[in-house]
Amino acid sequence: xxxxxxxxxxxxxxxxxxxxxxxxxxxxxxxxxxxxxxxxxxxxxxxxxxxxxxxxxxxxxxxxxxxxxxxxxxxxxxxxxxxxxxxxxxxxxxxxxxxxxxxxxxxxxxxxxxxxxxxxxxxxxxxxxxxxxxxxxxxxxxxxxxxxxxxxxxxxxxxxxxxxxxxxxxxxxxxxxxxxxxxxxxxxxxxxxxxxxxxxxxxxxxxxxxxxxxxxxxxxxxxxxxxxxxxxxxxxxxxxxxxxxxxxxxxxxxxxxxxxxxxxxxxxxxxxxxxxxxxxxxxxxxxxxxxxxxxxxxxxxxxxxxxxxxxxxxxxxxxxxxxxxxxxxxxxxxxxxxxxxxxxxxxxxxxxxxx
Numbered sequence: 001x002x003x004x005x006x007x008x009x010x011x012x013x014x015x016x017x018x019x020x021x022x023x024x025x026x027x028x029x030x031x032x033x034x035x036x037x038x039x040x041x042x043x044x045x046x047x048x049x050x051x052x053x054x055x056x057x058x059x060x061x062x063x064x065x066x067x068x069x070x071x072x073x074x075x076x077x078x079x080x081x082x083x084x085x086x087x088x089x090x091x092x093x094x095x096x097x098x099x100x101x102x103x104x105x106x107x108x109x110x111x112x113x114x115x116x117x118x119x120x121x122x123x124x125x126x127x128x129x130x131x132x133x134x135x136x137x138x139x140x141x142x143x144x145x146x147x148x149x150x151x152x153x154x155x156x157x158x159x160x161x162x163x164x165x166x167x168x169x170x171x172x173x174x175x176x177x178x179x180x181x182x183x184x185x186x187x188x189x190x191x192x193x194x195x196x197x198x199x200x201x202x203x204x205x206x207x208x209x210x211x212x213x214x215x216x217x218x219x220x221x222x223x224x225x226x227x228x229x230x231x232x233x234x235x236x237x238x239x240x241x242x243x244x245x246x247x248x249x250x251x252x253x254x255x256x257x258x259x260x261x262x263x264x265x266x267x268x269x270x271x272x273x274x275x276x277x278x279x280x281x282x283x284x285x286x287x288x289x290x291x292x293x294x295x296x297x298x299x300x301x302x303x304x305x306x307x308x309x310x311x312x313x314x315x316x317x318x319x320x321x322x323x324x325x326x327x328x329x330x331x332x333x334x335x336x337x338x339x340x341x342x343x344x345x346x347x348x349x350x351x352x353x354x355x
Contacts, residue, residue: 004310005343008052008319010260010296012225013173015052015096015320018313019334022263022300022324023100023176023231025057025067027112033059033066033073034082040089046327047093050334050345053320054095055229056086058102058178061159065103065184068112069126074099074163080170087171093348098174099167100231101160101218105184106132106145106193133187133194133201139271153200153210156184161217168222175218176229177211177259181268185211186233189250190242190269208250212257219258229298230254231263234285237273244285248292255295262289263298263322277301280308287317298322306337 008015021043028038039056047054060066060073073079083099090097108130109121119141121127131152132145148156164175179185187193188210194201200209211230219228234247251262264286267273275281282301290297299318303309309321327333338345347355 002310002341002343003314004306004321004341005338005345010174010227013096013227016094017050017052017334018320019051019309019337020053020298020320020322021046021051021055021327022322023055023057023178024324024328025071027068027070027114029070029072030082032078033063033071033075034079035072035086039072040086043086043097044089044093045331047090047095047097048348049327049332050338051095051323051327053098053174054090055098055100055176055322056172058100058104058183059163061101061103061156061163064108064128064130065105065159066108067104067183068110069121070112071104074101074166074170075159077166080166083167083170083172091171091173096173097171098176098227098229099170099172100176100178101163101167102178103156103159103184104130105182105187106130106136106138106142107183109143132184133196136193138182150198150200156210157213157217160214161221164218164221168226174227174229175222176231176263177215177218178231179211179214180231180233180263180265182233182270183268185214186242186269189232189246190236192236192238192241193269204246204249208253211250212253215254215257215259227260228258229261229263230259231265233266233268234264234282234289235266236269237267237275238270241270244288247285248289251289251295251297252293255293259295261296261298261320262286263300264289264318265300279304280312283312283317290316290318296320300324306340309337310341
């Protein structure tokens, strides 16, 4: 069971354990998507808490790729400078800082969760016209997207590559490509959101084209030694949508394109999806991908108990366990888990008097 605290090597990088902080939007960026002191404290405290990998929130590769006007970005050198204190603190605390590069697609230009208003943000309140595979909004209250043409798709691929290069300059040691939760790359993957008839639509190969092009571009931008993860929604949870067998096929293609680990989440493309939420409800998808393809996977979703997390890794269902809301509740979950599992996890020097 102590394999949860064993190292994991991806490419030329070794994580100190198999526990990762999942990306979670904070909606707390400054003007123009710049991270703030909130991000340094928020991400840094989880590194102090003992996770091996800290993944930033969905960080937009272009301004119009933000979920809300309060999301972080990496589309300029100003973002590089703003992220450096964050990554430096995370690395100093012993965790690997990673960035989730994202484009929100037709879910962009929306208000943050605690805003007094909901839905799409109008231009006069700092919003913009989102883009997507077509011109149908995610919800009636969201803004109507403009359909990307091939030139626009090429600009998206280039933006991911440029953001990946900036991420290295900012001190990030790994990249996660966000292709889940109904955002742009997932919108192209899913048959319920992609009704294109060109080379980026139609069958699974056409719908997978964009995420594979992005993954290859990111790999080329960061070189051979930097880990590249891809977060997918392994199933849409609706009839006629993206399925786990689709994800198994895609995982092998992503590995060939340069991905080192598939981070297995689910849902997000269909507002009417009925998701059977329970502890570890997404673990079977991670296990199926790993078992069928041999590609390393990460498991996420209602993993809260140390014994459960340890069993997922020990039983070979996933190589990495990602915690989201549980780390919001308890930034020191890895230290508590280590004590529960009988593993010695040395505290920072500043905290030794408490151990």
